[in-house]
Amino acid sequence: MNRTTHATHDSQAVETGWLRLADIAAFQHWSAELTQAWDESRPCVKVCDGTGCRALGSQKVLSGLRAACQKADLPIPLEIVGTGCPGFCECGPLLTIYPQKISYQKIKPNDVKEIVERTLVGGEIIERLLYTDPLTGEHIHREPDLPFYNKQLRQVLDFNGRIDPTRIEEYVALGGYRALVKALSELEPKQVIDEVKAAGLRGRGGAGFSTGLKWEIARQNIRRTGTGYIICNADEGDPGAFMDRSVMEGNPHSVIEGMLIGAYALGIQDGYVYIRAEYPLAVQNLQTAISQAEEIGLLGEDILGTGFTFHLRVRLGAGAFVCGEETALMASIEGRIGEPRPRPPYPAESGLWGQPTVINNVETWANVPLVIQRGSAAYAAVGTEKSKGTKIFSVVGKINNTGLVEVPMGITLREIIEDIGGGIPNGKRFKAAQLGGPSGGCVPVEHLDVPIDYESLSQLGAIMGSGGMVVADEDTCMVDFARYFMNFTQEESCGKCVPCRVGTKAMLATLERICAGYGEPGDLDYLLEMGQHVRDSSLCGLGQTAPNPVLSTLRYFRDEYEAHILEHRCPAHVCKGLITYSVIAELCTGCMVCLRNCPSDAITGAKQQVHAIDPLRCNRCGMCQSVCKFDAISVN
């Protein structure tokens, strides 16, 4: 196989010059050639080019690096690769130098010259760019030694950070599309479904329904109607969640391969990826991947000469959170308003354009090649009794190592937060972690050692969800935390059914009142009653899960709610209606700094005299506290 042009890393251009793979033997020959030629120890520099690192300037680092390498007198020519997100977003832009796997972090464009001169030419390590273990103060030289990756089990994210997502050869060299070929050549469609079922793969989008069972039900319907669709739900919208984005940006072919295997198992010829337009890089990489796969004959008509045909189309969502709900998503693809409809009929029976439809999340599809390639038994060896495989979490909030982590099911929350996440910044104490975004619930400190799987989380009032994990520390007010998520679901409610449209608004108004200091004793009963009602009576998953943040914070942090209502006090000093700033007379030196910085002129006093804050003029911005060098401002 030869190609006439090489894809540059920032080019969107579809490569030309591919020879179409005529049959399975041709694929195997090509794949073996690429694998043999792949050498992980060849000298190269890999820079994370995911959205997170791009926001921190990785594109400038990449272009600077290319220019500097051309000029520099390098001992051997170096390849410079922009990869997908390896997950350590806290320390981005990330740069790894192969073959030594020297890991530099937080690279600025003006560090590039030094990296080229000292490390690439001189072979010397620049200590200030290394990761420093906050516990030991030790510099860590090599990427595999970073504690962030130590406890992870990277199956789905394995290629993120290793391959250039815009080059299909790199995916194939590492074994890509072999699962598809295995399915096409060795397995009957029914056997594929049995494998997925036996592997215990469950939907990674939230509900955790058995993927194999879903396929089995749909297959029966598809045999009856003769047509159907498969959909990849890439409408990720939970605040702080970016697992699916990173998979599509960093390894789009794994999603395509998963869908191909699904289409083969189900006997389907058409599929859609529904992806939000706010993910431009993911859309771009996915489209590049689709056109490469089409050109080489891994997608489209008569794939690898087997007669199996599958067309994959991309549909962009306009950003409504509710379009992540499967029936609303399908309405959106059909060109109607993104509103859910009642089930039954379930999509497996009557979905897109009334045909049987299988809809799975990005991460679920990306797991399918792993199941087929490794075999169900090997896949199911990881995880707990009922939850198999790994799960990607995006760990954000009050945590040292913000980023994506892929862990085996059954790991404890403590391991994720303390060992991988590096604990809470500034020595603060952990309070709770919100799992499953606005549809989930919080897990408090006393349940940190519960093994994470679908069942144990739902027992705690949280959900696995799509994998968002927002960490709260002792400075987080749980009432305000619940109010934030309620505000999100209230704004994202489509408005079709009454409990979700009005109920979420009523609950939000109550929470806002409590945060403002006007809570009443009956409010908690009202929140519980209305929360239960919205959960029980709403039409779709959005409404049915919307009260969860409120109900779970009420379950574990009722005392905080009561402090707001009965004692007019916000224990975490967050809710502005319930706090007052005052000057501690013994500590105040009369330096006038707070007085000059106060935006509402609420501070009075003269030089070397104790200042005073007028609570009526004070707008509770906290500026005085942050500028005071003597810790003389207290919050009550």
Place this chain on the structure above:
Amino acid sequence: MIELTINDQVYKVPPGRTILEACREFGIPIRTLCYHPALEPYGGCRLCMVEIAQPGRKPRLATACTYPCEAGLLVWTDSQRVKTSRRLTAELLLATATGAPEIEALARQLGVTTVRYCLPESDACVLCGLCVRACQEIVGVSAIGMIRRGIAKEVSPPFQVASATCIGCGTCVMICPTGVLTLEQITDYHSPHRQLRDGQEVYLDCELCAPQRRIGP
């Protein structure tokens, strides 16, 4: 025929019926608001809630207007859970439509005594979607639709300008359960209220959609 149990009594229905259709047939009362026999069920108002249980599964709430009769299904139309759900839904409905006597009466019947939360701004539109669906399914022109989302949702012609496809038939106005919709909101051009008399355009009172109000200049 499908055999199912409604309120502890066994009934037989032909396949394809919804729970609501079956109940209406057997004279079991279920309150509805967004349901109309001539339109596709919508499942939006959540007033026709019933408690259902499939054999061996936990009971849950479902809307009678959309849920199909299944063999062996257990249905309760008046359990405590159903009553609570209806009462709270009616309370929320009333919160958005304080001025609508129809909704007030309905809420009273369902046991609502106080409304604990009221929207700062409310009109009598309860977003039941009957007008929009009638225009689409019966008239076949889709001159109106829903715009925005959540609490800001409202019925409007496309782009909030008088619709050019409206034929002025008044079906939407007729079907509106709270009488809040007037033809003027949808179209000016085709309004039956606007007539030419002696070469002058005049607006007339409309018995149908705004009996209390004089429309136009």
